[in-house]
Amino acid sequence: LSSDKTPPPPQVILVQVNPGESFTIRREDGQFQCIPGPAQVPMMSPNGSVPPIYVPPGYVSQIIEENGVRRVLVLPQQPEFHPGAPSPLHHAPPHAHLPAFIPHPAMMPPLRTCTRAWPAAFTLSNPVSTESHTQHGRPFVHRDDRTSKTYERLQKKLKDRQGGGGGGPVKDSPPPSPQKSCASPSADVHNGLSGKAADTEQAQSSQAVAGVERQMELDEEAKALLALLSTISKPEVSDIQARAAVVSWSAPTKPEKENGSVEEEQQSVPEAFSYEVSISFSGKDGKYTSVYCGEELSAHLEDLRPATDYHVRVQAICNCLHGSLSEAASFTTLTCEPDAPNPPRKASGTKNTLVLQWKPPCDNGSKIQNYVLQWDEGKGTGTFEQCYYGPQKQYRVIKLSPASRYSFRLAAKNDMGASEFSEVVDLFTSCSVPQPPFPPELEKAGVTWLCVKWQRPQSSPKEDDIYYILEMEEEGSGYGFQPSYDGEELSCTVRNLHRSTKYKFRVAAYNSEGKSNPSPVLELITKPDSPGFPSRPSIRGRVLPNSFKMAWEPPKDNGGAEVTKYVVELSEGLSGVSWELVYSGPATEHVCEGLKPGCSYQSRVYCMSEGGQSPLSETLQVQTPAVPPGPCQPPRLVGKPKAREVQLRWGPPQVDGGSPVSCYSVEVSGPASEESREVYQGSELDCSVSGLLPGKTYSFRLKAANKAGFGPFSERCEITTGPGAPEQCKAPLTTCKSPSCVVVCWETPASNGAPVTEFRLEWGAAEGTMQLCYSGPALSHEMKGLLPATSYFCRVQAVNVAGVGPFSEAVLCQTPCSVPAAITNIYQQQQHPPFYSPSTCLGLSWDPPCHHGSPITSYLIDLGERQPVVIGPVSKHVIQNLQPDTSYRIRIQALNSLGAGPFSHMVKMKTKPLPPQPPRLECTAFSHQTLRLNLQFHLQMGDRSGRFVSLYKGPCHTHKVQRLNESTSYTFRIQAFNEAGEGPFSTVYTFSTPRSPPAPVKAPKVERVDDSSCEVTWEALPPMKGDPIIYTLQCMMGNSDYKQVSRRFLFAPS
Incomplete structure (x- = not known):
């Protein structure tokens, strides 16, 4: 495969087809076209890549890059080679514009035991950059030591030749693949790089010519090895036997070179060869079969045919290269004794004789001269004696016992010896003439056939072959008994008979000894045929809502037997899907009763006789008139009854009278009267009845109507209305x-x-x-x-x-009048009247109580131990002449004309102490306009040990004591001093600090317990002396306010 160096895109890929080869392509219309070589097939490649090549099953493709030239090798899969990765060419899908390459059958090598290389290699001339070597590197191939040494020797020669040549290989290019030499073709196969193909390539491009020359140098070593393999000589056959032989051959020898180096010749000779031996028994040019593949120089051929001409040839194999086939050597296997024959068979026999026949087996090259027939003389002991020896292929055994078993076996004999005996076969002699059988019996009868069976004569043994002749005579035919069956079966079906006809049957038995007398005669009658269909039914009289009368005529053909009964079928509706049997009897008329009014019916008739059932008659269609509908079910209550209203519902009547229900009427009767009144009429199936009294029982009934009128009322349904709220009470x-x-x-x-x-x-x-x-x-x-x-x-x-x-x-x-109410609020007056002394007086005021219908006339003030004070109807009063710094318990009650009201609650009030003596003033500085007066104080506080500690000295009259403990009592005293000295201490005063609020609690922790509860925990605060700590837990749902969910106490140790 080569490529013209044309500027992309696209590029034209030239597929070179060598002489003797062919290239198959798929055209655009889907058909295949085979192009024979030599030829060049231009193909379009849109991106200049190697076109996808179809690879047959069992072969793989491999891309090898050599000096900028891509070679595509199609190689068979070999067991000793394991590619590391699949070839990208093998898995490339067919391009849309480039048909897949399909190799011609002539290009595919035959599959042998030792696989051989694909007979051709394809070369794509296309410059490749250095980076492409890493992307399309050769897969790793496992090689044994012998293959590795051969590859190293060939690689060394290749480097020496390239070093002396003009253009060396590209730097960093990979070494040639060892599979290249394995895939090189033989001298008889063109690979696209020699002969006319190379000249054509040189004429197209000088660069392509240089690539071809380098490729030819690379293949010289493979060609030399292939030429060595083709020098194998003709094999020799020895030790020829009837079914085996030994074939041997010599290893290939390299021809002498005139100017060749001895060292080079020794290096080029492989260490070992493999050989493939194939034989043919259909001539020198026939089909050969591989029988041996190995490295030995001889092979033992087994399982050969005796006295058969064989041709054997050898082929040398080395490094996947197959040499030319050697010249075929012919030999003929020796003759031997015949093959074991088949068992003899019984040709005929009587009660005293058996005639045996057999076919000759394969003679294996020597004509069969005699046959040996042995038997057990009917003893059944397994011991055989010779009863015949000769060249004939049949033998008659005489003087045998009737109805007896005899065992036989056979062997053939030629000049080389006797064959093995055949398998043992058991044969039986016949009996005497059978006895007359019993009369035949009827097994089954039909209209035009009779199935007759009979029994084997009891006196005949089972081993005797008995045949039977069944004879039949038709009544009134005048032909007498005619044979109807002749065979070994014990039953026979005689067909093509007439219906309802009498036939006579008899049977006779026979064997090889003769025929028995006929059995007694059996008279049988065929069954009659089914009758024809009756006439179409017709209506007799008027059609009623629930019945009608129909009649019909008998069938014209009764089928050979009298009609025994007629069957009438009725189907409701016009579909005719379901039919019901309504009459079965001999009459030709019937009254169909129990019908539905206003419904369509179909009726049909068929008759039955001894011959079977007739076809159905034509269908009669009948429409019954409609009637008023039947009674409905009582109406039922829907939901709970209300106090003054109930909801009723009902269903349609089970019988609509043959016409759809169009109206319903509901009547109600009250609890006090049995007269009914209609409360609803319409087509709906429910209604609401209002205007009822609560807690009363009402009776409802219902009737339906269609086009024929109203039907009967349903049964009454009693419904009690729901209870209502009580009536209005009378005035209390x-x-x-x-x-x-x-x-x-x-x-x-x-x-x-x-x-x-x-x-x-x-x-x-x-x-x-x-x-x-x-x-x-x-x-x-x-x-x-x-x-x-x-x-x-x-x-x-x-x-x-x-x-x-x-x-x-x-x-x-x-309500009537009463004493005044108790005084609720008592106050101490803040504004004092003149001459009021807070140390000896208490000013009181209060809210006047309710007088309860009678005006208050006076108030009574109770001071405990002192005499109560009575005053007029005023709301304040000053109590005088009291003791200073004394507490009093005071309560007040009001009085009216009906008596004294209750005392108010007790109020505790205290008079103030007498005012202290005025301190002494000293003038420390004076001037004509000012005087400086000095008055100083000394404040002390007692500690735990009872000592007093100074807190303040100075002229101020107030002082704030700080850093005290909560809920703790402290003692204080004070004295005044001046320049003259310190005055006496006051009495000791005790004051207590209140309790402080607890510190804030840290945020609680919430753990889920189940779907409806959770556990909330928090850290406890330090205990407070003698004061319980109360925890309040609040919870909020959504955006609502917090709500208290728990309140717990924790008491601190005192």
């Missing part, structure tokens, strides 16, 4: 038991189907502000804690399971 009754207690009573109203379970009482000071104050089943309630002389309103309503009834009318109730 009120009775005042005291100024603060009123008893309210009421009556039970109408319950409307459900008992009253609860009463609700509302109470309030005004009609619009009444609130629920009682809920329960009682009929009275006592209102306590009321205000005297106050107007109240009340109303009541009843409740049952159906709902809440309306409220009763509101009732006004007036």
Whole structure:
């Protein structure tokens, strides 16, 4: 395969076809075209790449790059070669514009035991860059030592020749593949680089000529090895036997060269050869079969045919190169004894004789002269004696016993000896003339056939071959008995008979000894044929809604037997899919009853006789008239009944009378009256009935109508309406038991189907502000804690399971007058009147209580141990003449004309101590306009040991003590001092600090427990002395507010 150096794209690829070869391509129309060589086939390559070459099964393709020339080798897959990667050419898909290469059968080598190379190599002349060597490198091929040495020797010679030539190989180009020499063709096969093809290539391009010359140099070594393999001599055959022989040959020898070097000749001779031996038994030019492949110089041929001419030839093989076939040597195998013959067969026989025949076996080159026939004399012991010896191919054995078994075997004999005996065969002698059989019996009868069977004569042994003759006589024919069957079967079916006809049968048995007398006669009658179809049925009289009468005529042909019965079938509708048997009997008319009104029917008739069933008659179509529909099912309640309304639903009647239902009518009768009234008429299957009373039972019934009128009413359906809310209660009754207690009573109203379970009482000071104050089943309630002389309103309503009834009318109730109420708020006056001394006086004020219908006349102030103080109807008072710095418990009560009201709650008040003595002032500096007065103080605080520590000295009257502990008591004292000295300490004062709030808790941790719960944990705060720590857990869902979910206490140790 070569390429013209034309500028891309596209490039023209020239496929060179050598003489004696052919190139097959697929044309655009899909047909194949075979181009014989020599020729050059131009092919278009769009990108200048190697066109995809079709590779037959069992072969692989390989691209070899040599000096810028690509060679495509098609090689058989060999067991000792394992390519490391598949060739890209082998897997390339066929190009759209380049048909795949299909090798001609003449180019494919025969498959032998030792594989041979593809007979041609293709060369693509196309410059290749250095980078392409790494991309299309040769796959790794495993080689044995002998192949490696041969490759190294050839490679050395190639380098020497290229070193002395003009243009050496490209630097970094890969060495030639060892498979190139393996794939080189023989001298008789052209590879596209010699002869006329090379001249044509040289005429086209000088660069192509140079590539061809280099390629020829590379193939010289392979050609020399191929010429050496072709020098193998004619093989010699020795030790020839009948089925084996020994063939031997000499190794190929290299012819002497006139100017050749001895060292070079020794290096070029391979160390060992392989040989392939093939033989042919169909002539010198016949088909040869490979029988040996190895490195030995002789082979033992086995499994040959005796007395057969054979031709044998040898072919030398080295490094995948096959030399020319040697000249064929002929030899003939020796003769031997015949093959074992087939067992003899029984040609004929009687009760005392057997005639045996056999066929001659293969004589294996020597004519068969005699046959040896042996038998066991009928003893069955396995011991055989000779009963015949001679050249004949049959023998008659006489003086045998009737109905006996004899075993025979046969051998053939020629000049070389006797063959092996055949397989043993058992043969039987015949019996005497059979006895007359029993009369035949009927196995099965038909209209035109009779199946007759008979039995084997009991006196005949099983080994006897008995044949039977069945004779038949037709009644009234006048021909007598005629044979109908002759054979060895025990039954026979006689056909082509007449229907309903009597026939006589008899049977006779015979064997080789003679024929028996006929058996007694058996009379049989064929079955009659099926009758013809009756006439089309017709209507008799008027068609009624549920029945009609039909009649028909008998069939014209009864089939040879009287009609026994007629069968009437009826089908509802006009489809005729399902038919029902409605009558079976001898009459020719029938009344079809139980029909549906307004429905279409089809009827047909067939008859039956002894001969079978007749075909169906023509169909009669009948339409029954419609009637009013049947009763409906009672209407049923849908959902729960309401208090004053129910929802009804019903289904269509089971019988529509033959016409679609067009209307329904629903009637209802009340609980107090049996008169019915229509509440619905229409085509729907449900309705709503309103205007009913709650908790009452009503009766409903339904009827349907079609074009024939209304049908009967359905059964009544009683439905109880749902309970309603109770009726309005009557106005309740009120009775005042005291100024603060009123008893309210009421009556039970109408319950409307459900008992009253609860009463609700509302109470309030005004009609619009009444609130629920009682809920329960009682009929009275006592209102306590009321205000005297106050107007109240009340109303009541009843409740049952159906709902809440309306409220009763509101009732006004007036409580009587009472003593004043208790004073709720007592204050200490902040603004003091003149001459008020806080150390001996307490100013009081209070909110006047409710007088409960009677004006307050006075107040009584209780001071505990002191005498109560009574004052007029005022709301403030100053108590005098009290002790300084003293606590008093004070309570006040109001009085009116009905009596004294309750005391107020106890109020604790304390008078202030007497004011301290004025301190002494000193004037430390003075001027004509100013005086400087000095007054200083000393503040001390006690510690744990009881000592006092100085906190402040100075003129200020206040001081803030810091860094104290929470919930702790501290003691203090103070003194005044000046220049004259320090004054006395005051009494010790004790003050306590309050508790501080706990520190903030760290964020809790949440762990999921299941789908509806989780566990929240947090770190505990340090314990506080004597103060329990309370944790409050809040949770928020979505954007809602936080809600408290837990509150726990933790007490700290005291």
